[in-house]
Amino acid sequence: MSWVDIGALADIPPQGARVVKTAAGCVAVFRTADDQVFAMDDRCPHKGGPLSEGIVHGASVTCPLHAWVFSLETGMAQGADSGQVATYPARIEGGRILLDATRLARRVAA
Numbered sequence: 001m002s003w004v005d006i007g008a009l010a011d012i013p014p015q016g017a018r019v020v021k022t023a024a025g026c027v028a029v030f031r032t033a034d035d036q037v038f039a040m041d042d043r044c045p046h047k048g049g050p051l052s053e054g055i056v057h058g059a060s061v062t063c064p065l066h067a068w069v070f071s072l073e074t075g076m077a078q079g080a081d082s083g084q085v086a087t088y089p090a091r092i093e094g095g096r097i098l099l100d101a102t103r104l105a106r107r108v109a110a
Helices: 101-105
Strands: 003-008 016-022 025-031 037-041 055-057 060-062 069-071 090-093 096-100
Touching (some): 003 101
Antiparallel strands (some): 090 096
């Protein structure tokens, strides 16, 4: 994997998110209450809601438009809803958030 530094962990509040813009669309980067980081497409498959504006709880995010809940780990919708959001490997190194540049480059625009 080839990793790209997208910013400091401190730039994202606990249970918050930030958006990384790529040529193929936006990626939401989430920080959980216990400082794990996850990255996924910033578009809910249901109605296109911006997941980066959703509520982070545990290892899940709730879409701000229609309350669909997605696993930050797998991108799968939880509960009675069906759908999936593409996820991307993310890690923390020296207080910096790194995303897998190879996977990001293979994204398809939504």
